[in-house]
Every structure is written in C-alpha cells, then in structure tokens.
Amino acid sequence: MxxxxxxxxxxxxxxxxxxxxxxxxxxxxxxxxxxxxxxxxxxxxxxxxxxxxxxxxxxxxxxxxxxxxxxxxxxxxxxxxxxxxxxxxxxxxxxxxxxxxxxxxxxxxxxxxxxxxxxxxxxxxxxxxxxxxxxxxxxxxxxxRRPVRKKRRPPKLADPRRRLRLGTLLALALFTTIGIRLVYLQTVDTPAFADGGLVNRLTVVELPAPRGTIYDRTGAPLAHSIEARYVYADPPKVKDRVATAKLLSPLLGVPASDLADRMKERTLPGTSIKSRFEYLARGVPIDKAKQIMALELAGIGTHRDERREVPGGDLAANLLGFVSQDMIGLEGLEAKYDDLLRGQPGRKRYESGRGDLAAPIPGGFSETTPPKPGSSLALTLDRDLQFQAQRILSTQMAQTRNSVGAAVILEPSSGEVLAQVSYPGYSTAAPTKVNSPADREDAATSFVVDPGSIHKAITYGAALQEGVITPDTVFPVANTITRGGVVFKDTHPANGQRMSIPGMLAFSSNVGTIEIAEKLGPDRLIDYQKRFGLGQRTGEGMPGEAAGRLLPANEWSGSSYGSVPIGHSVDATPLQMAAAYAAIANDGTYVQPHLVKATIDPEGKQTPAAAPRTWPVLSPQNATALRRMLEAVTTIDNGPGERATGLAAAVPGYRVAGKTGTGSRYVDGKLQPGAVGSFIGMAPAEKPRYVVAVFVWSPGGEGSALAAPAFREIMGFTLHHYRVPPSATDKSPKFEVFPR
Known part of the structure; x- marks a missing residue:
C-alpha cells in the first residue's frame, strides 16, 4: 500500500x-x-x-x-x-x-x-x-507596514444574575411597603377615613314620635294624633322651584312664594354641606299626600307623619289648646304639659347614592334611633257634660253681641273639674280664625272680674264661723248706707224693716251685708277671703291662670268698708269663685280644683295625679246652715216686690242653693262698659253633688238675665246625666224675709 x-x-x-x-x-x-x-x-x-x-x-x-x-x-x-x-x-x-x-x-x-x-x-x-x-x-x-493602533479594552458586561437579584429585592420591598400601608389603612385609619366622607353620603330622615293622647274621665279621646304625611323637598333635585310651588300650593294650603323659598338650596349650619331635606308641610292628610306623589315632581317626597285631631272640633278647645305643625304645644293643656305629651323623635341615617341612584346603599352605613312616644293625660272632664255645657252657654250667649262667658262644673268632694267652658270658642283645626287671640283663652281662669254679690256668701260664711251672726239673726236694714262718701243702696229696699239673714241673701241686700262686715272687721274678712281661695291661683293646671287680687287692710279707704264686703274692689276668676262655693258644698272643706286625673306612660301604666290640697274653712254645721240660707235665693217668691233674685236658676225637682251676682270687668286697669252677671249654685242642696258657676259679661249689661237660666239648664243636665235622685222627700225650707 x-x-x-x-x-x-x-x-x-x-x-x-x-x-x-x-x-x-x-x-x-x-x-x-x-x-x-x-x-x-x-x-x-x-x-x-x-x-x-x-x-x-x-x-x-x-x-x-x-x-x-x-x-x-x-x-x-x-x-x-x-x-x-x-x-x-x-x-x-x-x-x-x-x-x-x-x-x-x-x-x-x-x-x-x-x-x-x-x-x-x-x-x-x-x-x-x-x-x-x-x-x-x-x-x-x-x-x-501598517501603523499600530492602540487596542481599547471593551467594557466589562454586568453579571445578569446580580441584576436579577437586585430587581427582585426592590420589587419585594415595594410590595411589602404597599402591603403594610394597606393593612394600616384598613385596620387603624379605617374609621377616620370612613367618617371623613360619610357626612357627604348620609341621608337623614326624621322619625316622628307619636304625641300622647288627652282623654276624658271615661277614656274617650279629646285630642289625639292620627297618621298623616309630611311633604319635604330635596332642594338640589328640584328642577323648577316656582313651577313646583305653584302645583303644591293649592294642595298644601301654603302660599306658593313660601314654598318656593323653602326649596332654595341652603348650607347646613356650621358645615359646607348642602341641605338635602326641607319641610314643606306637616300633618298633611294621606289622600292629599297621594295626590302630591301622583304629580311626580322632582325633588318632592312624602313620609309618615302625624296630625293632631280633636274629635269634637271645638270641644274643650279653650282648655286643650293646639299644637304647631311640628307637634309642639302652643296653648292650653297642650302647652302646659308639652314635655309630657311630646315624645322624642327618632332618626334614621343611612348612606345613599346621588342623582338617579338616590337610594340606600346595600351594606352601607345605617343607623336608626327609634322614636319614643309621648305619655298621655287622663283629665277629669266628662266629654258629654262638656259638650252640653258648651251648647247651653253658646245658646244663651247668642242673645248678646261681643260678649264673654264662662261656665264651670265641679265635684265638691274631689275638686275634679267635670266641665270648663269658654265663650267664644274656636276650632283647633283653624286656631287662627278668631277675632282676637283673647278668644282662644280659657275664660274660667283668665277672666278677672269684680265678683259682685256672689262674694256675699264668703262674707256671711265668715260671720257665721266667727259667731258674728247666726241663722236666726234679724236686724233692721235701711235702704242706703254711706261709707267714705259713697252711697250704697239696695235694689230691694227694706225700708228699715227687720230682715232675716236668708232674706238679705235672697234680696241681695248691700246695706245688711255691709253692716255685718263691719262687725267682722277687715282683717278677719280678708283672712276668710284667703281661706276660700281668693287672691291666689288654684293650681288647676291651666297655663296663664290669673291669681286675682285682694285689697290689703292697710290700703282700705273709707269706701272700701262698703265695697269689699259686697264683692267690689276684689279681683277674682270664675274658677276661684266656683271653688269657694265648692267648699261650702263640701261641708266647709276647701279642695283644690284640678283638671288632670292621671298620666299614662307609653306602655299604658297609669300614675294618679298628686292629691289636691285641702284645708278647712267652715265647720260642717256652719256650712250646712249657710247652704240652707242660700236656698232662699232660688225659692222665695212672695209676689211682686218680694221675689228672690235667683228664681230663674231653680231646677225642677231638686233643691238648689246659690247666689246671683252683678259685677264689673276691668281690662288693663280700665273699667269696661256693661256688667258681669253671674250665678253660682249647688245641688241637691241637702247633700250637694255638683257645683255650677256661670259668668256672662256683655257691653249691654244683659249678663244678669242670662246667667241664671244657663245655670238651670247646665245643672239640670248634670244631675240627670249622673242619675242623681230628685229631692222629692226633702222639700226646701220656708223662709221669712221680714219676720215679725
């Protein structure tokens, strides 16, 4: 290879x-x-x-x-x-x-x-x-060969892991700070922040407290509250104040200008918050409220309210008085016992939306203070008796013009006022429709007069108790008597004849009474005036009650020895004089007259009123003797010239003891024209059950002719109403005016 x-x-x-x-x-x-x-x-x-x-x-x-x-x-x-x-x-x-x-x-x-x-x-x-x-x-x-350039070292890059760790620590620190702040706000500062804006979200609705009822002695309501509606405005939501006011005016009976003014936007005192609630009317009947809601006016609403109603209209109006639209007593018993009758209003505060979502916020702040109803009063008045007494007095007073009248019915043994009537009267539904504010006053406690001859019963009672006279006393009585340069004369002259004490009362002898008072003396007479309750308020319960006035002995002039015993130079009210006669009827014991029988709390528990004050004035024997002598006023009829002054007050079938009177009226120290006619009596005289007092002032002096007939009708109805047996077996005694 x-x-x-x-x-x-x-x-x-x-x-x-x-x-x-x-x-x-x-x-x-x-x-x-x-x-x-x-x-x-x-x-x-x-x-x-x-x-x-x-x-x-x-x-x-x-x-x-x-x-x-x-x-x-x-x-x-x-x-x-x-x-x-x-x-x-x-x-x-x-x-x-x-x-x-x-x-x-x-x-x-x-x-x-x-x-x-x-x-x-x-x-x-x-x-x-x-x-x-x-x-x-x-x-x-x-x-x-090139030029050698100096090499620059590139910047060293930061380690990304270190940046990541640093960013994570910063993020954790930020979230930890936010979390701690949120926990602090939610736990520690929650109330402060929530309350800070709560005022702007709150809607406040007042929950009216029912006012207590005023009952008569039988439990019948004389004045009570019934369900009604109040009409209110939310000023920021009212679109056209003038047009809205014109639509509401005929339904509410309030001038359109007043309504438009109430709809103006206002700032709540001490704050920068605009008012979302203004009253337009209180106590509106439910049917009227429904008509208003049917108009669907922007910013206008209604809510549950109450309205004061007197079932009898003008029944005992001068006694009961009336209340304002806010259910506050202004006159009469409504004003006197306002703190007792008026409840404590409740209040509902809740968070609500604004604009079209002006409704409670579910789960939002809500606080309700329930209203506390007021207590009620049970009076001693009898509704039926009050009605008849008003009717009778009004009928008699219709015979005069521009007159003032008062009538009182008392139960002597207890001091309870069964009826207390004033003329003129008025309707609590329209308290402003009177000729004068004085027409709304209770005449029985505010009508101050010279009582006149009805005061003679006090003079004769003091003389009997002090032994100055006896029921059998007789002495000559002249036709006139002069004291301090003033001549006092009798309307039924005795012409110097010997006259009995019953005859002096029957013919209302001024001369005979002055002679008896001179034997008694001014100090003892004034003392008995006080014992009979004159010169001081009775404490019956009516606001504005007059105390009257007694003339101190050191202020007596020469004529005072003649005027004071016969009921002049003395200021008294019809109720004071009625209570004095009740003491005679109650065997000589004075019992403070009173109107309130008991109070009733919201749960229905009754608390009797404080027991009335009592004190002795006459002995039972002298009180009985005085009653028998006073019977002569309604019984003696010996023909022309010898007829008693009180025959018109006699009640068929019953023995009646009483006295007529003719006095004067002073207003702001000025003597008024005309005269004050009066009659105060008790029946049955043998054992009196009731005392009736009638006072009539008229510019023409017709009062004397009206008081006795009014007494007769009122007393007759009272006796029949309470089924008092007639005095058939106990006939009135026979009296001699001029014994031989």
Whole structure:
C-alpha cells in the first residue's frame, strides 16, 4: 500500500485539502499551493491567530527541535491571518519546516509542526476546536507596514444574575411597603377615613314620635294624633322651584312664594354641606299626600307623619289648646304639659347614592334611633257634660253681641273639674280664625272680674264661723248706707224693716251685708277671703291662670268698708269663685280644683295625679246652715216686690242653693262698659253633688238675665246625666224675709 502521506488530506466533507488540482489550493495572496478550502477560511477567523501580529517569529521543530521562521518577504503577518495552518500533504511544509519521517505503519504524509507557546495578546485566542490538531504554520508573505493602533479594552458586561437579584429585592420591598400601608389603612385609619366622607353620603330622615293622647274621665279621646304625611323637598333635585310651588300650593294650603323659598338650596349650619331635606308641610292628610306623589315632581317626597285631631272640633278647645305643625304645644293643656305629651323623635341615617341612584346603599352605613312616644293625660272632664255645657252657654250667649262667658262644673268632694267652658270658642283645626287671640283663652281662669254679690256668701260664711251672726239673726236694714262718701243702696229696699239673714241673701241686700262686715272687721274678712281661695291661683293646671287680687287692710279707704264686703274692689276668676262655693258644698272643706286625673306612660301604666290640697274653712254645721240660707235665693217668691233674685236658676225637682251676682270687668286697669252677671249654685242642696258657676259679661249689661237660666239648664243636665235622685222627700225650707 502506498504511503498514506502521499494522499492528499481530505476534510470532513470529503474534499482534499491542499490540492491544487482545481486551483483552489493556491493562497489567494501569495499564490502558494497547499492552502485553501475550509481550512483556509478557518485560518482567517480570530480564533486561528496564534502568533503576534506584525512580523513575529514562529518556532517549529520535529522531535522537539525548534526552528525560527520568518514570514516571507520580511512583512509582518496579516492581523486576521491564522497563526496555525494545516499544511497540504507536506509538500510545502517540508520546505519551510523540519519534517520527521513517519515510522512504518504509521500515517504518512502528515507533518506536524510543534511550536513553542506563543506570547498571548489580549485578543488572542489560540484554542483549537476539539478534534482538530494544529498543523505546521505556513510562512506568510511579508505584509506592508501598517501603523499600530492602540487596542481599547471593551467594557466589562454586568453579571445578569446580580441584576436579577437586585430587581427582585426592590420589587419585594415595594410590595411589602404597599402591603403594610394597606393593612394600616384598613385596620387603624379605617374609621377616620370612613367618617371623613360619610357626612357627604348620609341621608337623614326624621322619625316622628307619636304625641300622647288627652282623654276624658271615661277614656274617650279629646285630642289625639292620627297618621298623616309630611311633604319635604330635596332642594338640589328640584328642577323648577316656582313651577313646583305653584302645583303644591293649592294642595298644601301654603302660599306658593313660601314654598318656593323653602326649596332654595341652603348650607347646613356650621358645615359646607348642602341641605338635602326641607319641610314643606306637616300633618298633611294621606289622600292629599297621594295626590302630591301622583304629580311626580322632582325633588318632592312624602313620609309618615302625624296630625293632631280633636274629635269634637271645638270641644274643650279653650282648655286643650293646639299644637304647631311640628307637634309642639302652643296653648292650653297642650302647652302646659308639652314635655309630657311630646315624645322624642327618632332618626334614621343611612348612606345613599346621588342623582338617579338616590337610594340606600346595600351594606352601607345605617343607623336608626327609634322614636319614643309621648305619655298621655287622663283629665277629669266628662266629654258629654262638656259638650252640653258648651251648647247651653253658646245658646244663651247668642242673645248678646261681643260678649264673654264662662261656665264651670265641679265635684265638691274631689275638686275634679267635670266641665270648663269658654265663650267664644274656636276650632283647633283653624286656631287662627278668631277675632282676637283673647278668644282662644280659657275664660274660667283668665277672666278677672269684680265678683259682685256672689262674694256675699264668703262674707256671711265668715260671720257665721266667727259667731258674728247666726241663722236666726234679724236686724233692721235701711235702704242706703254711706261709707267714705259713697252711697250704697239696695235694689230691694227694706225700708228699715227687720230682715232675716236668708232674706238679705235672697234680696241681695248691700246695706245688711255691709253692716255685718263691719262687725267682722277687715282683717278677719280678708283672712276668710284667703281661706276660700281668693287672691291666689288654684293650681288647676291651666297655663296663664290669673291669681286675682285682694285689697290689703292697710290700703282700705273709707269706701272700701262698703265695697269689699259686697264683692267690689276684689279681683277674682270664675274658677276661684266656683271653688269657694265648692267648699261650702263640701261641708266647709276647701279642695283644690284640678283638671288632670292621671298620666299614662307609653306602655299604658297609669300614675294618679298628686292629691289636691285641702284645708278647712267652715265647720260642717256652719256650712250646712249657710247652704240652707242660700236656698232662699232660688225659692222665695212672695209676689211682686218680694221675689228672690235667683228664681230663674231653680231646677225642677231638686233643691238648689246659690247666689246671683252683678259685677264689673276691668281690662288693663280700665273699667269696661256693661256688667258681669253671674250665678253660682249647688245641688241637691241637702247633700250637694255638683257645683255650677256661670259668668256672662256683655257691653249691654244683659249678663244678669242670662246667667241664671244657663245655670238651670247646665245643672239640670248634670244631675240627670249622673242619675242623681230628685229631692222629692226633702222639700226646701220656708223662709221669712221680714219676720215679725
């Protein structure tokens, strides 16, 4: 077999390396054979450089011998020419470098050039690809001398793993900070941030508290609250205030200008928040509210409310009074006991949307304070008795013009007021429709008058109790008497005849009464006036009650000795005088008149009112004697000239004891024209159950003719209403006016 060294070496693709058969083995620059193909291309790559560029030497040798090789022509090597070349079959390699013969049996034709390790430059890379052996370096043609350029070191690239770790740490730190802040906001600052914006999202709706009911003694309601509606506006949502007000005005009975003003946008006091709720009307009937809602007006709504109603219309209106639209008592018992009757309104606050989503937010803030209903009052009034007394008094008063009247019905034993009537009256549904605010007052407690002759019962009672007179006392009575330059005379002159005490009461003798009072003295008379309750408020329960006035003894003038005993120079109210006669009817014991029987809490528990004050005024014997003498006023009828003044007050079938009176009225210290006619009586006289007082003031002086008939009808109805047996077995005693 021919030596393998004679065969040209082939590359991996099967082509012969270093062959010049087709001319591809020739060096393109030197023209030397043996270099070409892939090996030549490999030699031009940077990884092929193994010698210093610019004309360095190479050491070659065979068997460890080293030889120096200088590029041909003395030029420096191409900087991109490989430092090692694979020689073609040893033809040119033998000429340039020493070659060692291969031993027999070995691969022939291959010459290996062994060179010393070259000096390594910064950009040299003499590593040989795996599986390739470096061959002998082919001498290079000397290159043209080129200027040597300073090599710059490329920038050192950062380690990507370090960048990744740094980025991860930064991201974790950022997320940790955000997480801690979120936890802090959700746990620590949640209430502060939530409350900060809560006010702007809250809708507040007032929940009215039902006002307590006022009952009569039988449990019938005199004034109570019924379900109604209130109409409100949400000002920011009202589109056209003027047009909306014009539509609501006829339904609410409120001027359109007032409604338009209430719909203006306002800022809540102390805040920058705009009001979302303004009342337009309270206590609107439900049917009216339905008509309003049917209009579908933007920003207008209704909600549950209450309205005060007096079933009797004007029944006891002067006593009960009335309330405002906000259910606050303004007059009468409604005002006096407003704190008791008025409940505590509730309130509902909740988060709601705005605009078209103005509805509660599910799961949002919601707080409800339930309303607390007010307590109720149980009065001593009897609804039926009150109604009839009002009817009777109004009928009698219709005979006069511009007059004022009052009527009181008392139960002497308990001091309970069964009826208390004022004229003129009014309807609580329209409290402003009166001629004067005074027409709404309770005349029984605010109508201050000179009581006149009805005061004589106090003078005679004091004289009996002090022993100045007895029921059998008789003395001559002149037609007139002068005191302090003032002449006092009798309407029924006795012409100096001896007159009995019952006769003096029956004919209302001024002269006889003044003579008895002189024996009593001013101090004792004033003391008994106080014992009978004059000069001080009764404490019945009505607001604005007048106390009246008594003339102190040190202020008496000469005429006072004549005027005070017969009921002048004394200021009293109809209720005070009624309570004084009730003391006579109650065997001489005064019982404070009162209107309130009990209070009833929202759960229905009744608490009786405080017991009325009581004190003795007369002994039972003297009280009985005085009642018998007062019967003469309604019974003596001895023909023309000898008829008692109170015959018109007699109640058929019952013994009646009472007294007529004619007094004066002063307003702001000025004497008013006309006169005050009155009658106060009790029945049955043998054991009185009720006391009725009637007062009538009229500019024309017709009161005296109206009071007694009104008393008769009111007392008659009261006795029949309570089924009091007639006095058939106890006839009235016979009285002598002028005993012989």
């Amino acid at each position: 021919p030596p393998r060294s004679e065969e040209p070496r082939r590359d991996a693709m099967g082509s012969r390396r270093g062959s010049s058969r087709d001319g591809r083995g020739t060096d393109p620059r030197s023209g030397e054979p043996g270099v070409g193909g892939i090996s030549d291309a490999r030699a031009y790559t940077p990884r092929g450089r193994t010698i210093r560029e610019g004309g360095g030497t190479a050491r070659t040798g065979v068997g460890g011998a080293e030889q120096r090789r200088t590029p041909r022509g003395g030029r420096s090597g191409d900087p991109f020419r490989p430092a090692l070349q694979v020689l073609d079959g040893g033809r040119s390699g033998a000429a340039r470098t020493g070659r060692r013969e291969a031993p027999a049996g070995a691969r022939g034709g291959v010459v290996r050039t062994v060179s010393a390790r070259p000096v390594r430059e910064p950009f040299d890379d003499d590593e040989v690809p795996p599986g390739r052996r470096p061959g002998p370096r082919r001498p290079e043609r000397p290159a043209a």
